[in-house]
Amino acid sequence: MMRLPPFRYFAPATLPEAVKVLADYGPAAMVLAGGTDLLPNMKRRQFTPQALVSVQQLKELRGIRETENGSVIISAGITLHELAAHPLIVSRYPALAQAAALISTPQIRNTGTLGGNVCLDTRCNYYNQSYSWRKALGFCLKKDGDICWVAPGSAKCLAISSSDTAPVLVSLGATFLLVRQGSERLVPAVDFFRDDGINYLNKDPEELLTEVHLPPPQGTRSTYLKLRRRGSFDFPVLGVAAVLRIEPDGVCTAAKIVLGAAACKPRVADNAADMLIGQKVTQALITLVAQEAAKLAKPLDNTDFAYGYRKRMAEVFVRQALTKLAE
Amino acid sequence: MNHNDTLIGKPLPKVDGLAKCFGTTKFADDLFLPRMVYGKILRAIHPHARILRVDTGKALARPGVLAAITRSDLSIKYGIMPTSQDETALAVDKVRHVGEAVAAVAALDEETAEAALEDIEVDYEVLPPIMSIEEALTAQVRIHEESKWGNAQKEVALEFGDPTAGFAQADYVREDSFFYEGSTHLPMEQHAVVADFSPDGKLTIWSSTQTPHYVHRALAKVLEIPMSHVRVIAPPVGGGFGGKSDPFPHEFCAAKLAMLTGRPVKITLTREEVFYCHRGRHPVKMWVKTGFRKDGAITAMHFRSFLDGGAYSSYGLASTYYTGALQTTTYQIPHYKFEGVRLFTNKPPCGPKRGHGTPQPRYALEVQLDKAAEALGLDPIEMRLGMLTPANSETINGLKVTTSGLRECIEKVRDRSGWSEKFHQLPPGRGIGFALSCYITGAGLPIYWNDMPHSSVQLKLDRSGGVAVFCGAIDIGQGSDSVLATVVAEELGIDPADIRLVTADTDLTPVDLGSYSSRVTLMMGNAAIEAAQKVRSLLFTVAAERLGCPEQDLSARGRKIFSRTDPERALSFAEAVQLAETHFGMLGAVGSYKPPKLAAPYKGSGVGPSPAYSFSACIAEVECDPTTGLVNPVKIWIAHDCGRAINPLLALGQVEGSVYMALGEVFMEEQVFRRGLHKIPSLLEYKSPTTLEVPEIETILVESLDSRGPYGAKEAGQGPLLPVPPAIANAVYDALGVRIDEIPITPDKVLKALVLKERGDSLRVSVPQFAFPAPIRWQPGEKEKRP
Ligand SMILES: Cc1cc2nc3c(=O)[nH]c(=O)nc-3n(C[C@H](O)[C@H](O)[C@H](O)COP(=O)(O)OP(=O)(O)OC[C@H]3O[C@@H](n4cnc5c(N)ncnc54)[C@H](O)[C@@H]3O)c2cc1C
Ligand code: SF4
Secondary structure (H helix, E strand, C coil): CCCCCCCEEECCCCHHHHHHHHHHHHHHEEEECCCCCHHHHHHCCCCCCCEEEECCCCHHHCCEEECCCCCEEEECCCEHHHHHHCHHHHHHCHHHHHHHHCCCCHHHHHHCEHHHHHCCCCECCCCCCCHHHHHHHCCECCEECCCCCCCCCCCCCCCECCCCHHHHHHHCCCEEEEEECCEEEEEEHHHHECCCCCCCECCCCCCEEEEEEECCCCCCEEEEEEECCCCCCCCCCEEEEEEEEECCCCEEEEEEEEEECCCCCCEECHHHHHCCCCCECCHHHHHHHHHHHHCCCCCCCCCCCCHHHHHHHHHHHHHHHHHHHHC | CCCCCCCCCCCCCCCCHHHHHHCCCCCHHHCCCCCCEEEEEEECCCCCEEEEEEECHHHHHCCCEEEEECCCCCCCCECCCCCCCCECCCCCCEECCCCCEEEEEEECCHHHHHHHHHHCEEEEEECCCCCCHHHHHHCCCCCCCCCCCCCEEEEEEEEECCHHHHHHCCCEEEEEEEEECCECCCCCCCCEEEEEECCCCCEEEEECCCCHHHHHHHHHHHHCCCHHHEEEECCCCCCCCCCCCCCCHHHHHHHHHHHHHCCCEEEECCHHHHHHHCCCECCEEEEEEEEECCCCCEEEEEEEEEEECCCCCCCHHHHHHHHHHCCCCCECCCCEEEEEEEECCCCCCCCCCCCCCCHHHHHHHHHHHHHHHHHHCCCHHHHHHCCECCCCEECCCCCEECCCCHHHHHHHHHHHHCHHHHCCCCCCCEEEEEEEEEEECCCCCCCCCCCCCCEEEEEEECCCCCEEEEECCCCCCCCHHHHHHHHHHHHHCCCHHHEEEEECECCCCCCECCCCCCCHHHHHHHHHHHHHHHHHHHHHHHHHHHHCCCHHHEEEECCEEEECCCCCCEEEHHHHHHHHHHHHCCCEEEEEECCCCCCCCCCCCCCCCCCCEEEEEEEEEEEECCCCCCEEEEEEEEEEECCCCCCHHHHHHHHHHHHHHHHHHHHCCCCCEECCEECCCCCCCCCCCCHHHCCEEEEEEECCCCCCCHHHCCCCCCHHHCCHHHHHHHHHHHHHCCCCCEECCCHHHHHHHHHHHHCCCCCCCCCCCCCCCCCEEECCCCCCCEC
8 A cells, every 4th residue: 555654743732832843843844634635645745744743632723713793713623524514604604614515525524624624735637646656757846847747838836726615715805823933923815825836825834824714794695616526525626605795775795706726726706706896686797797707717637627618617607606696 | 944935036135244344354455474575566657668677786775675576587478368468477578558567576564665666777768659549550669569460459350141231221321430438447445465485385375356267377377386386365355347357467476576585475556556457448439330120120230349458468359359249139130240459559458347348339339229219210219129139049140149038127117217208208408318238147168268167166064064165256246155155055955154155265166267257146156056956965865764755855945854745854954964974974066067058150259158148228317407518317227137136135236336337437437548647546536436426226127037047047247337328328318419429428528519519510439440351251050150
């Protein structure tokens, strides 16, 4: 079978200890949450960290709570299953509950965490392969090589952001709390993801993601639609997160559309969403908005399904998501 | 206690079921021997390259590495078919696909072995790869330089009757082209092997194989040790589906490394390596021309197939013939021509996957018939009912059909599915489709020429009334162990739980050729009945004397031997055994089975004949979304003529499993390559359905009671796969009005077809040009083959 490379294992009991190990090792350490993404990648030698820092024992990473101003704070170590089933999430941020429930299998949802899902490595089927496979190919920019096989002219890696919760968190206006030894900072979700398949997060290796803050929904409705081959456990090859607020008179006063799995980071379709503001949400308008939003989807031949098909589906899925919210 | 009681037809649990549920079954990878070490295989990184140098010096110097082997250690050729021995355990002059074995190491642990692979230096001269049927036909470069037909492994042309005259009689002739994509078996258990070499020169290997007998022969040949010094044991196999039917490099490597190190060696493949072993479904391009009368009857058929064989021959000879053999066993075809060619390409070799070479032509045939029915204004089911190959008949290509429950299968699915209210009448986006099929119950001929039995069973009775049954058959999950125990228990009137099975061990068990071609229930079952009846007659001899009644009056039931007319007169089974042992000495018996001579007298007639044929009919209902192109199977009705369901639970399991596998092939599975590499060699990215993707399946077992099968049984393990893909394709047409003549039916193909339809066009499959050889001609009744 495939074996893990050697590494040192740390299981700190407190947050300060955890960030200290991260600071000591710098880029040579990686955070281990559920391990559902990291460990298979290590077996395939995408990562060979000297140290793994487990966050299993950190109390600070457990739980979901509401603040006085109506925000909700989700700790990064919450499992996907807990997230999908939590009453606060289900009632106020249904898109997030839907996205979490659509991730993979019950086994993965019981083990995988929100933090891990947000920090999920970008994916590409030239890259999510064993070491010997990648060696046979001649490796690629993202790891050990100097060419991008998807777009050989590209100086940049185009691996796909494949997290289901990422586009939803961006659409909900979430902010992330990043803690490092001696300091912490809050980063809006939209700035957390970078348009680069290699350096895909605005996060230093020493930083631990501890919390995800969600602003009060303020009368919005949200939904998430996911395209994939098998409903039983596949990654998204397209995700559409949509948030709308429609006033009693039928006029839309807030709109957000974010495409997942369509680029290196979640793509925010503000041009499209703005077309809805101040308007009644008719089918005709939805069709135009969907066409506009789909322009942002630039799928490449590096995941499942033909890429032309995925592009076509972006429009269909945005239409379906908006129709659902407008009902 | 009634002499009419029977175990046959009872839904008994599998004899190995509990162990599998509790996780205590010991598969090959579960075995640990004292002092065992681990082997790993270095695999080719080029699809096509000459090997200039292999140097294991550095690897051998790594602490913990015990041995390393290369081409000079294992250079003798082997192959499953005697006429195409073109494989070596480690590549000798060239590598012909990415993943081909080049060198192997043994080390104290897997980590060291893996690291040592990186130390091995291989210099290659890269050659242009051939990755498609078309490239293989036109390329200058040859994958096997010595092969006489360029990159064609095998060319076949057969002609029966007078096709030209047949087409002239047709009212309607159509030509269609189809493509059936390749797919792999995906057994849950990855191949594993443990080899042990003892100081007296004897080799034992435990391997997850469907064919221990052939592995036995190949090991002796390649390692140059007598067969009597080689023992092959197949522990329970965690799924095979045809993917564990060839001898494989890891088996030779583990054996050689054990011989060199004097320590047991284990090699367990990774999932990716299983994709490189492959031997899966051939991608096949097909062209079919068929002439019809107004009532749908076929006047002539001309069928051409182009098989993308991968880098080696494997079972390819048989696969090629199978793409042309069984068209005639379902429909009366008075004049028939078949041409087939199998091409070498730089991909892992294709071979037998459930249905071996027949799902592809079945797809073509059943979709074409659906098109013809529409053109002729006939109901596709009624049309077929008028032209079925009758029971007890001989086909134009000399296949002898015995029983056939096909008509009953068709009527059952038609009536249960509500076909007449649904066909052409479902709301837009919903559709229903029909197809049928036929499959062999064991090949009539063995793989290597001989006149010996295909299966044998040996019994040993002990004084407690227990029975040990020895047979070379291997349970790969299909339930052969349960069938074996049931048959012997039935004949001896005891409980299957009283039976201890010793299977698939070439030292201890008599030969059974293996779990392939749906042969085991029929052949092993018949052998088991013969053996059991022999001992039963010994028991009856002594019991008759003791009970004072004639032997014909005796019955063995409920662990007793008793008089039918006066059941009070009885002996316990154990008492009878003791009496018989006293009288005759140690009690045992053997039984054997060999199929009757079936092949017609022409060259190439060896593939297709079978003691009996199974039949299936399937109706699929689908719902399609024209905006996304997604097709969702709603329900599958399938009826299968298995002759007799010895255990209906097992038969149902086989039918349902076949439907699963078929749905994978029709909707998503693709063994495809990009830049010479397998595109998606993982369980996550190679898409195959899980239970959640599979709709309700209504299975109907039809029993035609074939006198050649044990208690009338035929096969159930492969045939039911065949009608499902074309039934789905025909249902998609009913739903959306588009024909998808290629597998898999993916949403983007559906959308493309819808766009083309608006322009009055349709998706088209291209089939290459090829100059087939002059056909071998034959007519039923003809004694001598004509050149
Ligand atoms: C078969 C399969 C199917 C899958 N399907 C899906 C799917 O459909 N959708 C989907 O979105 N994902 C899918 N995944 C990916 C993965 O399981 C999930 O994204 C999961 O949420 C990852 O969480 P984890 O806790 O296991 O992360 P880990 O594997 O532990 O970590 C993932 C990455 O995040 C980093 N990390 C984790 N926690 C933190 C933290 N608190 N601070 C900083 N860095 C951190 C790790 O260092 C690592 O780089 C699938 C995985 C598998 C194996
Ligand atoms: S997008 Fe290009 S560089 Fe990035 S992982 Fe894929 S092949 Fe490698």
